[in-house]
Amino acid sequence: MESQTILIKDTIIIGDEINKGSILVEDDKIAEINRNLDSNDADTVIHGEGKVLIPGLINTHTHLSMTLMRGLADDLLLDTWLNDHIWPTEANLKGEHCYVGAKLACAEMIKSGTTTCNDMYFFMDQVAKSLDESGMRGNISHGMLDMGDEEKRKAEFKESLRIIDKCHNTADGRIKVSLGPHAPYTCSTELLKWVRKEATQRGVRIHIHVSETEFEVKNIIETYEGRPFEYLNRIGFLDDDVLAAHAIWLSESEMEIIKDKGVKLSHNPTSNMKLASGISPVSKMLDKGINLSLGTDGAASNNNLDMLEEMKIASLLQKMNNFDPTVLKADDVFKMATLGGATALGWEHEIGSIKVGKKADLALINMKAPHLTPYRHPISHLVYSANGGDVDTVICNGKLLMQERELLTMNEKELLEDAEETTKDLLSRS
Amino acid sequence: MESQTILIKDTIIIGDEINKGSILVEDDKIAEINRNLDSNDADTVIHGEGKVLIPGLINTHTHLSMTLMRGLADDLLLDTWLNDHIWPTEANLKGEHCYVGAKLACAEMIKSGTTTCNDMYFFMDQVAKSLDESGMRGNISHGMLDMGDEEKRKAEFKESLRIIDKCHNTADGRIKVSLGPHAPYTCSTELLKWVRKEATQRGVRIHIHVSETEFEVKNIIETYEGRPFEYLNRIGFLDDDVLAAHAIWLSESEMEIIKDKGVKLSHNPTSNMKLASGISPVSKMLDKGINLSLGTDGAASNNNLDMLEEMKIASLLQKMNNFDPTVLKADDVFKMATLGGATALGWEHEIGSIKVGKKADLALINMKAPHLTPYRHPISHLVYSANGGDVDTVICNGKLLMQERELLTMNEKELLEDAEETTKDLLSRS
Numbered sequence: 001m002e003s004q005t006i007l008i009k010d011t012i013i014i015g016d017e018i019n020k021g022s023i024l025v026e027d028d029k030i031a032e033i034n035r036n037l038d039s040n041d042a043d044t045v046i047h048g049e050g051k052v053l054i055p056g057l058i059n060t061h062t063h064l065s066m067t068l069m070r071g072l073a074d075d076l077l078l079d080t081w082l083n084d085h086i087w088p089t090e091a092n093l094k095g096e097h098c099y100v101g102a103k104l105a106c107a108e109m110i111k112s113g114t115t116t117c118n119d120m121y122f123f124m125d126q127v128a129k130s131l132d133e134s135g136m137r138g139n140i141s142h143g144m145l146d147m148g149d150e151e152k153r154k155a156e157f158k159e160s161l162r163i164i165d166k167c168h169n170t171a172d173g174r175i176k177v178s179l180g181p182h183a184p185y186t187c188s189t190e191l192l193k194w195v196r197k198e199a200t201q202r203g204v205r206i207h208i209h210v211s212e213t214e215f216e217v218k219n220i221i222e223t224y225e226g227r228p229f230e231y232l233n234r235i236g237f238l239d240d241d242v243l244a245a246h247a248i249w250l251s252e253s254e255m256e257i258i259k260d261k262g263v264k265l266s267h268n269p270t271s272n273m274k275l276a277s278g279i280s281p282v283s284k285m286l287d288k289g290i291n292l293s294l295g296t297d298g299a300a301s302n303n304n305l306d307m308l309e310e311m312k313i314a315s316l317l318q319k320m321n322n323f324d325p326t327v328l329k330a331d332d333v334f335k336m337a338t339l340g341g342a343t344a345l346g347w348e349h350e351i352g353s354i355k356v357g358k359k360a361d362l363a364l365i366n367m368k369a370p371h372l373t374p375y376r377h378p379i380s381h382l383v384y385s386a387n388g389g390d391v392d393t394v395i396c397n398g399k400l401l402m403q404e405r406e407l408l409t410m411n412e413k414e415l416l417e418d419a420e421e422t423t424k425d426l427l428s429r430s
Numbered sequence: 431m432e433s434q435t436i437l438i439k440d441t442i443i444i445g446d447e448i449n450k451g452s453i454l455v456e457d458d459k460i461a462e463i464n465r466n467l468d469s470n471d472a473d474t475v476i477h478g479e480g481k482v483l484i485p486g487l488i489n490t491h492t493h494l495s496m497t498l499m500r501g502l503a504d505d506l507l508l509d510t511w512l513n514d515h516i517w518p519t520e521a522n523l524k525g526e527h528c529y530v531g532a533k534l535a536c537a538e539m540i541k542s543g544t545t546t547c548n549d550m551y552f553f554m555d556q557v558a559k560s561l562d563e564s565g566m567r568g569n570i571s572h573g574m575l576d577m578g579d580e581e582k583r584k585a586e587f588k589e590s591l592r593i594i595d596k597c598h599n600t601a602d603g604r605i606k607v608s609l610g611p612h613a614p615y616t617c618s619t620e621l622l623k624w625v626r627k628e629a630t631q632r633g634v635r636i637h638i639h640v641s642e643t644e645f646e647v648k649n650i651i652e653t654y655e656g657r658p659f660e661y662l663n664r665i666g667f668l669d670d671d672v673l674a675a676h677a678i679w680l681s682e683s684e685m686e687i688i689k690d691k692g693v694k695l696s697h698n699p700t701s702n703m704k705l706a707s708g709i710s711p712v713s714k715m716l717d718k719g720i721n722l723s724l725g726t727d728g729a730a731s732n733n734n735l736d737m738l739e740e741m742k743i744a745s746l747l748q749k750m751n752n753f754d755p756t757v758l759k760a761d762d763v764f765k766m767a768t769l770g771g772a773t774a775l776g777w778e779h780e781i782g783s784i785k786v787g788k789k790a791d792l793a794l795i796n797m798k799a800p801h802l803t804p805y806r807h808p809i810s811h812l813v814y815s816a817n818g819g820d821v822d823t824v825i826c827n828g829k830l831l832m833q834e835r836e837l838l839t840m841n842e843k844e845l846l847e848d849a850e851e852t853t854k855d856l857l858s859r860s
Contacts, residue, residue: 071807074807074810075760077755081755112801273749273750274755275755304815312739316704317750319705322706323706324507325505370846373534373846374849380501385501385733389820420803
């Protein structure tokens with residue numbers, strides 16, 4: 001097959017430095033930056049005047065198919081939310097629901113500039129199909145929980161291995177699979193030890209929730225005589241291939257463990273605020289050199305997947321929590337949402353920044369709007385003033401997924417109708 | 431002049447209840463709701479399928495012309511921000527800067543569904559001109575501060591009265607003028623007493639900043655032997671025509687004073703978080719029956735004027751601060767941004783809700799988007815999932831200001847260019 005090329009011409013490129021220039025995408029990679037690039041050489045030319053080009057955003061903790069439960073239950077205590085709404089609905093989930101929910105999530109992510117996500121949920125081969133068809137990049141994991149039940153545990157092992165065998169390194173390498181033990185309070189030590197062993201043997205990563213609520217920390221302390229990261233460390237679970245989501249309730253010694261072991265974290269401020277879970281000491285951990293990334297969590301507790309909004313809320317929350325407006329600056333949180341996310345997923349050599357030779361995962365943001373005027377530091381505008389609706393064009397793995405806000409890999413109108421019908425079907429089963 | 435009519439057909443109307451229906455706008459008012467309205471009777475027909483119709487949002491504390499300083503200085507201590515960036519820039523402001531800055535703000539507000547604002551700044555006749563031309567509704571006040579200097583005080587009196595005489599009740603009643611003493615720590619007791627007297631005599635309202643920072647509260651306690659609202663009450667300043675912005679650092683007894691006197695508050699969560707000023711006890715005050723409204727503050731400390739985003743951040747912040755996800759529910763914060771805002775400005779009989787006989791200040795939001803699918807409680811989607819970019823059509827005082835995202839009262843492209851040039855001119859003077 002002949003190589004396909006896209007030229008993004010005369011834009012502002014947010015690379016290691018911020019420069020005006022053009023970029024040539026060849027096949028799946030960034031081939032040239034800022035040279036005298038001739039429009040005639042490219043199959044497709046995108047005019048970038050008045051726009052800024054950023055690395056595609058990376059959402060490192062979400063549950064894509066939960067888009068179908070967006071707004072299903074708000075303003076409730078976590079227990080009520082889970083027991084009366086989320087879990088009963090999830091009990092009726094079929095593969096088709098997860099496929100359509102994930103597809104809806106892909107549409108939403110592309111339209112708000114996200115090109116890579118890290119998902120944990122159920123029917124993950126259906127989620128992989130959505131990601132593949134949408135053209136996005138994703139790390140997926142089957143959410144495992146055994147609550148100490150051996151039969152359930154075996155079933156979780158089987159499903160996790162099925163998803164790895166079926167989906168890992170598929171879609172031209174756009175889809176990878178991790179192991180996804182839900183959390184230390186829902187998974188037995190046996191399950192966690194099996195995950196650690198299999199992850200190492202198979203060279204796959206681990207995605208887990210840790211210390212989202214104060215309640216679960218107390219629970220772990222009572223059960224295992226140690227705080228969650230102390231317990232996970234003691235059983236040999238932690239390594240630099242582990243991504244822990246939330247990580248709110250942390251002691252100083254746990255932060256030291258996280259740093260020593262090279263554990264990656266996904267910060268989820270909107271969900272944490274909406275469920276009143278707590279505030280992760282993010283700016284403190286950044287100072288310690290811990291790898292922080294950013295995630296929206298599922299749409300049922302956010303209630304969107306907009307990483308531009310997530311960046312703003314992350315920065316505001318840290319400033320407020322530290323009573324210091326100088327912490328988690330725009331540049332810091334932008335890095336969390338790009339290269340920090342790539343690092344968290346072990347993908348930092350391929351994505352997360354705009355460099356020749358890296359994968360062409362890019363989002364072009366239209367800055368010609370009243371709320372982004374006057375033009376100034378583009379990263380400040382992206383973090384503090386922009387929203388997902390400002391994203392104009394998105395490229396993932398060298399392929400155009402959206403141009404001038406039109407989705408190119410799916411029919412948006414049909415998808416929205418399908419999502420409404422699929423939601424009705426899901427809710428009719430309860 | 432013959433009456434002009436607009437029919438918004440087959441939409442979802444967020445009134446006292448949420449119903450499907452149509453609305454007929456005649457001249458400046460809502461003439462009929464939900465009757466068998468015939469398209470042939472209206473001069474303009476707007477199709478509302480897949481959209482929801484809300485009262486135009488009301489931003490009760492902002493500094494419109496500061497859009498020119500958007501992103502000028504982020505992630506700084508309040509002192510540095512004010513002394514090194516904002517005040518030196520403001521020292522060079524001319525009327526033309528304030529006119530263009532306010533015009534840019536109007537464009538941004540209309541595009542994000544706001545029809546009414548409450549502004550305090552300088553060159554307010556220029557701001558009034560922008561509001562008039564844009565078709566918006568606004569309460570404006572000249573920001574007065576004397577720092578105890580008698581000559582400065584007299585000049586402030588003169589300018590305030592000039593603005594009242596020139597602008598109050600102009601633009602078919604769309605523009606009103608308040609008196610705007612900046613804050614208790616920047617205004618002398620003499621100034622505040624004069625403001626109280628003039629406001630009562632002239633029947634204009636008062637707009638003031640109170641207790642934004644802990645520092646200023648300490649300052650007031652040292653100077654006046656009482657906390658800010660205690661001091662203001664003692665000098666007879668407080669009444670139900672006073673709107674206090676921020677109101678973060680409040681004692682129990684101050685909350686009682688606010689309630690007893692019927693003082694209105696404007697909550698500004700994004701600015702308060704970005705500058706790490708503190709957290710207003712909003713949900714507690716709502717429980718006490720205090721009138722709360724919502725404002726974005728100026729674009730230099732937010733950095734946008736998006737009231738949909740402000741609603742989400744307000745709700746998240748209260749949930750987090752109270753460690754209770756059930757507080758400041760979507761409905762509560764939506765009311766703050768609509769009828770609460772109208773009440774805060776003494777405009778509750780004319781705007782803030784969709785009722786026959788009220789002014790036609792309306793925003794139509796497009797719900798056919800991935801991040802607003804599946805369709806569910808529309809107020810939840812507006813608060814937690816939507817952003818300003820979802821606003822489709824805006825009407826103020828019965829006049830279309832935006833249709834399908836095209837501004838009708840101004841040339842957006844020319845305005846953005848003008849704003850860039852005007853900003854360059856402003857910054858070149860320092």
